[in-house]
Amino acid sequence: MNMSMYRASVPVFINSLRRLSAILKKGAAHAKANGIDPSVLVQSRLRPDMFTLAQQVQAASDTAKGAGARLAGRQPPSFPDKEQTFAELVDRVNKTTAYLRTLKPKQIDGSEDRDVILRFPGITLEFTGADYLLGFAMPNFYFHVTTAYAILRYNGVNVGKMDFLGEPPQMRKEKSASKRKRAPKRR
Secondary structure, three states: OOOOOOOOOHHHHHHHHHHHHHHHHHHHHHHHHOOOOHHHHHOOOOOOOOOOHHHHHHHHHHHHHHHHHHHOOOOOOOOOOOOOOHHHHHHHHHHHHHHHHHOOHHHHOOHHHOEEEEEEOOEEEEEEHHHHHHHHHHHHHHHHHHHHHHHHHHOOOOOOHHHHHOOOHHHHHHHHHHHHHHOOOOO
16 A cells, blocks of 8 residues: 555644644643743743744644645745744644645645755755655654653643554544444434
């Protein structure tokens, strides 16, 4: 079975963004329950030279929407990096997810050999679509999502591995099937 570029990107980003949103909501609840100013957590970082929680979420968002857009041959949408609260960060994640949902398989499938060129100050990176997705975008995305998780965990938020991973797709399918089996028949 060949894996489509769409299936390897957009649904994966959406699932992880859904988990990131849930983790951020747990961070907000933790701050409220413990009398912590939420901005302390939003501005926390693991090391002085690393991004804050807010910047990690922004970078994860930028990576996901940028990868989806570039693989679809589009210009990525621009979201200003102005989020300073948990609610604003969750909204940013939701906007990113909403954008990704506009992308269709026919726009991304077949992008394995599409040229993807990223320009940064002092460096230009050139990839094929597959190399970009698998060797740059996905590792970068997971770095920022993982670091956001780690910042909250380090600050005492009760999150664990399953908060990060979420429910495996097979379990969702099995639950859905068992609900259908138990549903009363309409007459």
